[in-house]
Amino acid sequence: ETGVTQTPRHLVMGMTNKKSLKCEQHLGHNAMYWYKQSAKKPLELMFVYSLEERVENNSVPSRFSPECPNSSHLFLHLHTLQPEDSALYLCASSQGGFPYEQYFGPGTRLTVT
Amino acid sequence: GENVEQHPSTLSVQEGDSAVIKCTYSDSASNYFPWYKQELGKRPQLIIDIRSNVGEKKDQRIAVTLNKTAKHFSLHITETQPEDSAVYFCAASTSGTYKYIFGTGTRLKVLA
Numbered sequence: 343e344t345g346v347t348q349t350p351r352h353l354v355m356g357m358t359n360k361k362s363l364k365c366e367q368h369l370g371h372n373a374m375y376w377y378k379q380s381a382k383k384p385l386e387l388m389f390v391y392s393l394e395e396r397v398e399n400n401s402v403p404s405r406f407s408p409e410c411p412n413s414s415h416l417f418l419h420l421h422t423l424q425p426e427d428s429a430l431y432l433c434a435s436s437q438g439g440f441p442y443e444q445y446f447g448p449g450t451r452l453t454v455t
Numbered sequence: 456g457e458n459v460e461q462h463p464s465t466l467s468v469q470e471g472d473s474a475v476i477k478c479t480y481s482d483s484a485s486n487y488f489p490w491y492k493q494e495l496g497k498r499p500q501l502i503i504d505i506r507s508n509v510g511e512k513k514d515q516r517i518a519v520t521l522n523k524t525a526k527h528f529s530l531h532i533t534e535t536q537p538e539d540s541a542v543y544f545c546a547a548s549t550s551g552t553y554k555y556i557f558g559t560g561t562r563l564k565v566l567a
Contacts, residue, residue, distance in 0.1 A: 346498075373553060375553070375555075382559070383559065384459070384461075384544070384556075384557040384558055384559045384560070385499075385544065385546075385555075385557040387554060387555060387556075390553040390554075392553060397553050398552075398553050398554060432498065432499070438553070440487075440550050441486070441487035441548035441549070441550060441555070443489060443501045443504060444489070444501070444555065446491075446498040446499045446500070447498060448497070448498050449498060
């Protein structure tokens, strides 16, 4: 698949589990983003990486831990989540610098039980 | 903090009619305004964007207008078709930052 891919597409986890979400972009972009999408709320920006360096961290609880090993891959490590963390987690990428179009992945539907 | 207000939250139009969705942003430094369409179960995709150095941009049946003084921008869809049914999000961003502030979305239903 080209563009931005995310795995897994669906995830159910208990509050004591540890899991990771993976995002990969095949567009040669140098900025990558994690968003949380909940019903009836705007897309919430969680983290931004530019050239593998974190440039935005929007007061996200420490139970979410991002990792960007290179400009093509982005991870979101999850541990001891709460039921209210259930949502669609979207990854996106863009060219850096001046604002450009963001390309989104298909998302991971996370359910915390 | 910065925010983007989007109205209406839902909009139903008859096929062939026009649809207008409006957004208001708070950060006067914002200079990039994209619109995304998200169909049910799919990823958001850009449909049109505008930068602050222009007041209007058009792409076939879709147009966006920007009023920097009032900090408003709007999406206009003409001759709506059933495949236009989706959730539309506006956003605002600023040069030198990586922040994209999104509106809450408008669910558009085009009735055949």
